[in-house]
Amino acid sequence: MKIYVPMDSAAKALGAEEVVAALRAATPEAQIVRTGSRGMIWLEPLVEVEVDGVRHGFGPTDPSDVTGILDGTSAKALGPVEDLDWMKRQTRLTFARVGVIDPLSLADHQAHGGLVGLRRALAMTGQEIVDEVKTSGLRGRGGAGFPTGIKWQTVHDADAPQKYIVCNADEGDSATFADRMVMEGDPFTLIEGMTIAGIGVGATKGYVYLRSEYPDAIAVMTRAVEIARAEGLLGANVLGSGRAFDMEIRKGAGAYVCGEETSLLNSLEGKRGVVRAKPPLPALEGFLGRPTVVNNVISLATVPVIFERGAQHYADFGLGRSRGTVTLQIAGNVARGGLFETAFGISLGDVVNDLGGGTLSGRPVKAVQVGGPLGPYMPVSKFDTPLGYEEFDVAGGLIGHAGLTVFDDTTDMLGMARFAMEFCAVESCGKCTPCRIGAVRGVETIDRIAQGDADALPLLADLCETMKDGSLCALGGFTPFPVMSAVTHFPDDFARLKEAAE
Amino acid sequence: MAQPATVIDVEEITRIIDAHARLEGPLLPMLHALQEAFGYVPAQAHAPICDRLNITRAELHGVITFYHDFREKPAGRHVLKICRAEACQSVGGAAMADALLAKLGLNWHGTTANGAVTIEPVYCLGLCACAPAAMVDDRVVGRVDAAKLDKLLAEAGA
Numbered sequence: 319m320k321i322y323v324p325m326d327s328a329a330k331a332l333g334a335e336e337v338v339a340a341l342r343a344a345t346p347e348a349q350i351v352r353t354g355s356r357g358m359i360w361l362e363p364l365v366e367v368e369v370d371g372v373r374h375g376f377g378p379t380d381p382s383d384v385t386g387i388l389d390g391t392s393a394k395a396l397g398p399v400e401d402l403d404w405m406k407r408q409t410r411l412t413f414a415r416v417g418v419i420d421p422l423s424l425a426d427h428q429a430h431g432g433l434v435g436l437r438r439a440l441a442m443t444g445q446e447i448v449d450e451v452k453t454s455g456l457r458g459r460g461g462a463g464f465p466t467g468i469k470w471q472t473v474h475d476a477d478a479p480q481k482y483i484v485c486n487a488d489e490g491d492s493a494t495f496a497d498r499m500v501m502e503g504d505p506f507t508l509i510e511g512m513t514i515a516g517i518g519v520g521a522t523k524g525y526v527y528l529r530s531e532y533p534d535a536i537a538v539m540t541r542a543v544e545i546a547r548a549e550g551l552l553g554a555n556v557l558g559s560g561r562a563f564d565m566e567i568r569k570g571a572g573a574y575v576c577g578e579e580t581s582l583l584n585s586l587e588g589k590r591g592v593v594r595a596k597p598p599l600p601a602l603e604g605f606l607g608r609p610t611v612v613n614n615v616i617s618l619a620t621v622p623v624i625f626e627r628g629a630q631h632y633a634d635f636g637l638g639r640s641r642g643t644v645t646l647q648i649a650g651n652v653a654r655g656g657l658f659e660t661a662f663g664i665s666l667g668d669v670v671n672d673l674g675g676g677t678l679s680g681r682p683v684k685a686v687q688v689g690g691p692l693g694p695y696m697p698v699s700k701f702d703t704p705l706g707y708e709e710f711d712v713a714g715g716l717i718g719h720a721g722l723t724v725f726d727d728t729t730d731m732l733g734m735a736r737f738a739m740e741f742c743a744v745e746s747c748g749k750c751t752p753c754r755i756g757a758v759r760g761v762e763t764i765d766r767i768a769q770g771d772a773d774a775l776p777l778l779a780d781l782c783e784t785m786k787d788g789s790l791c792a793l794g795g796f797t798p799f800p801v802m803s804a805v806t807h808f809p810d811d812f813a814r815l816k817e818a819a820e
Numbered sequence: 821m822a823q824p825a826t827v828i829d830v831e832e833i834t835r836i837i838d839a840h841a842r843l844e845g846p847l848l849p850m851l852h853a854l855q856e857a858f859g860y861v862p863a864q865a866h867a868p869i870c871d872r873l874n875i876t877r878a879e880l881h882g883v884i885t886f887y888h889d890f891r892e893k894p895a896g897r898h899v900l901k902i903c904r905a906e907a908c909q910s911v912g913g914a915a916m917a918d919a920l921l922a923k924l925g926l927n928w929h930g931t932t933a934n935g936a937v938t939i940e941p942v943y944c945l946g947l948c949a950c951a952p953a954a955m956v957d958d959r960v961v962g963r964v965d966a967a968k969l970d971k972l973l974a975e976a977g978a
Contacts, residue, residue, distance in 0.1 A: 331947050331962030359949035492905035495946035523844075530852075530889055531901075531945050533958040568845075569852055572888035574943055588847030588873070590886040606844060648949065650910035655949030678911060687906055691943075723907045723948065737909070741943065747886075 319348040322366040322373060324417065326355035326502050327534040328495070333380055334363035340381035341365070345388055354503015356417035357657030358404050366399055375399040404658065404673070409635060411627075411643050412620045413496075413659045416503035421538055424549050427506040433557070435625030439514040440559040447518030448474050451621065453629035455641030459496075460486055460577075460614030461689065461718040461792070463640075463707045469611060472601035473519040476609035481521035483512050484586065484605055484612045487528040487535070488570050488577040491690025493649040493721030497615035499657055501528070501535040504619070505542035506551075509565065511618035513556060514625060515611055516563040524565035525605070526615075527582050530572055540567045574745040578791045579612040581747055592747040593791045614719070616645055637663035640706040648674045650687075650723035667701030670724055681726040685807070687734075689718025691741055692796035694803035695731065714803065716796075731808040735801045736764040742797040753794025756785045760801065767812055775812065778805065832857060833865045837872050847873060847883055851890055860891035888940075896931040896938035898976040901955045902964075905944040913952035913964075917941075920969055924978070936977040 323329070323338050341350060356364060361377035365387055368374075375396040376387045386392030399405060410416075419426040427433070439447050452467030473481055485508065489497040501508060512524045528536050543565060546552045554562045568586060570576055576585045580594035583605050604610025620642070624632045633641045640662035646669055648655050653675035670676070670686055677683055685695040694715050696703070703713040710717050725734075739760030746753045760781055766774035782798030789795040805812055836857060840850040850869065854861050861884055870880055884890045902917045921939065924932060931938040947953035950962030956972050 327945075327960045328947050328950050328962060331953065331960040332950055362950065489946060490944055492907045492944045493948045494944075495948055498946040531942060531955075533955075534960070566843075568849065571848055571852070571890060572942075573886065585848065587845040588883065589879075590882050592886075650907040650948065650951065652949070657949075691906060721948070723910055725910045729910065734906070734909070737906070741905075745943070 319345065320351065320368040321348050322351045322353050322368070323363060324355040325352035326499060327532070328359050329355050329362040329364070330534065332362045332378065336381050337363045337365060337379050337384065340384040344384050351420050353419060354416040354421055355499055356399065356405065357413065357499065358402070358654070359656040360654045361396070373399050375402070404654070408659050409643050409661050410659045411623045411632065412616060412645060413500065413657065414623065415507065416500055419504065421503050421505055422541055422545065424506055424545055424551070427504065431626055432506055432622070433510060433551070435622035436510045436514055437557065438625050439517055440557060440561065444474050444518050444520055447514060450625060450629045451518070454624045454632040455636070455639070456617060456620060456624065456632070457640070457707065458614055459616035459620070459645070459719065463717070466613060466617050469601055469613070470515065470519050472599065473521070473609045473611050476602055478609050480523070480608050481519060482605045482608055482610040483515045483521045483524035484583065484610055485512055485524065485526040485615055485618055486577065486579060486582055486612055487526050487615045488582055489529060489615070489719070490574040490577045491719055491721055493687070493723040494647050494690055494719045496645040496647050496657055496719070498532050498535050500615060500619045502538050505539050506546065507622050508615060508619045509542060509546050509551065511621035512565055513552065513563045514621050515613065515618060517556070517561055519611055521611065522562045522564070524563065525586060526565065526567045527570060527576070527586055528567055529570040536567060536569060543567060575747045575793055578793065581791070582612065583610065590747070592749045595790060635661035637661070637704060637706045638708055640708070644705055644717070644720050647721040649721060651677045651679055651726050652724040653678050662706045663704050665701065666696060666703045666705065669705070669722060670701065674724060677724060677726040679726045681728065683724060684727045684729050685725045685731065687723045687725070687800060688721070689716045690721055691738060692792055692799060693718050694799040695734065695807060697807040716799070731804040731811040732764065732768055735804040736761060738797050738800040739764060742793060746793060750788065750790045750794060752785045752788035756781055756794060757797065775805070828858065828862045828864050830864060833862070833868060837865070837868055841872050851884065855890060859894045863892070897936050898957055899938045899940055900972065900976065901940045901942040901945070903943070903945050903951070903953045904941045907948035908952040911951050916952055916964065916966060916969070919966065932978045934977070937973060
């Protein structure tokens with residue numbers, strides 16, 4: 319008997335280890351394969367039992383369900399996992415193998431299409447590799463949405479004795495966990511993507527800057543790099559091609575701002591994680607002053623499938639200038655939270671109500687924060703906005719890393735606005751004044767509003783303008799988005815105390 | 821998590837510094853390794869690090885104090901990190917954390933009187949679809965409520 323149980327940290331956090339222990343005790347002869355998560359977090363721990371080559375799901379499980387799972391009487395039976403609505407409706411390109419394979423089996427990775435992309439890339443010139451990425455239309459999935467191929471071209475064209483690939487795995491935004499899931503569920507796809515990037519731009523060394531808050535991802539990635547090196551995927555002679563690429567996993571140290579690329583580079587160099595002014599671009603003067611590709615995990619993990627299936631295949635999905643798939647992370651107060659990979663273009667309302675099933679509490683949705691702590695709060699009136707970089711921009715939103723946090727009607731938006739400022743104050747690197755001081759003044763000003771001081775509202779708007787225009791990076795520059803969106807869309811939450819005071 | 825050593829082994833400091841000195845950007849891996857070994861970054865390590873990496877004491881102090889992870893004195897035997905970020909707030913995480921701190925009579929970063937547990941805030945553990953989230957040392961916990969917190973604290977000896 320073959321049983322699959324995720325070792326993804328969300329599954330672990332919901333008791334997967336206890337379920338595995340119970341399965342081992344009940345059926346010592348069964349083969350238990352640890353996988354990543356399918357992304358249906360509300361069903362975790364999701365146990366899958368293989369029957370005639372088809373994987374049947376059971377979830378959410380706890381140790382008491384084991385007997386029923388093994389004798390076929392379980393009330394948690396979901397049927398074949400691939401037939402579940404959530405799975406069928408997805409276009410899983412980046413996440414094709416996540417939840418399916420043993421993350422630390424390079425053989426499993428290859429049996430499911432892994433390394434096909436890298437082998438194809440190894441037969442191409444650097445310029446051909448860069449052109450393929452350009453044709454795919456891939457844009458940076460970390461949040462900024464900058465065309466990946468253009469960034470690679472800059473590094474490719476730079477002349478330097480050493481170039482680097484740096485993977486930004488400092489996934490600090492609330493409601494984002496796609497990076498973590500791919501690193502825990504299919505680490506070789508990231509290694510493969512970084513290697514293609516290295517071969518493409520002429521970089522022989524890569525670093526993954528991985529946040530310390532992800533101990534499970536660090537363990538899986540570290541082991542995967544060791545395996546890749548031992549199997550000749552990394553090293554002086556990548557898959558026997560005569561071309562060199564190697565990489566290291568570096569652990570962050572608990573600073574949100576290090577998700578900003580220049581701050582990340584400083585941190586990687588062993589300095590305080592303060593933001594650098596641009597220019598110079600990291601593509602020209604990045605890690606240790608050398609030309610450096612800094613890409614998000616999902617961007618790099620998507621590269622192999624682009625080379626496996628061809629750039630045009632990838633570009634054929636999507637909407638407008640948002641090509642390919644978006645890895646939605648549905649989180650917060652939501653009935654069905656998890657990861658859903660689909661072509662760009664689905665509407666925000668469909669994501670929240672149709673996929674997510676509305677709130678977990680059963681109460682009406684009040685707001686959805688899209689794009690992490692620096693993303694605006696979208697009211698229900700904007701639910702028809704299609705997921706696309708430009709489409710969200712027009713609606714006053716941003717997609718960012720495509721994480722969505724759902725809030726129900728009990729949420730106090732003044733409190734959320736205050737938290738945005740407080741978070742900015744805690745995490746500001748301190749380099750530029752609008753962020754360092756503005757965030758502290760922002761908390762104070764929102765406290766004045768809470769006490770019924772009507773004069774403080776225009777002051778807050780003015781402060782937000784200054785932060786937006788005067789900050790070096792997105793921390794100070796984008797904190798005004800959640801704050802002002804709360805003020806604009808939920809004025810009652812900022813006025814009721816004033817009325818009470820009067 | 822390493823138990824805070826009462827006597828600092830200077831040879832161990834030298835060994836750790838030597839093991840990392842040749843990396844590109846060696847300081848963070850070095851500080852992590854020191855903290856892993858001693859439970860914090862001991863002051864005795866400062867001068868040898870500065871010597872080896874040719875940086876000033878001010879630069880080193882800047883780095884150690886910039887990052888939330890690095891400690892200059894020992895924490896409790898276990899560290900309980902509770903997520904304060906938005907997704908956890910959306911399902912009552914903030915009230916839960918406030919109630920816990922009030923019950924223990926601690927502020928954030930405080931350690932229980934018996935030295936068993938230090939409570940730290942954390943901003944996102946990537947468990948946003950099974951919030952509220954927490955982490956005891958390196959073990960993650962999702963859908964945390966007051967009862968689960970009590971159990972975690974009891975296991976940690978608080």
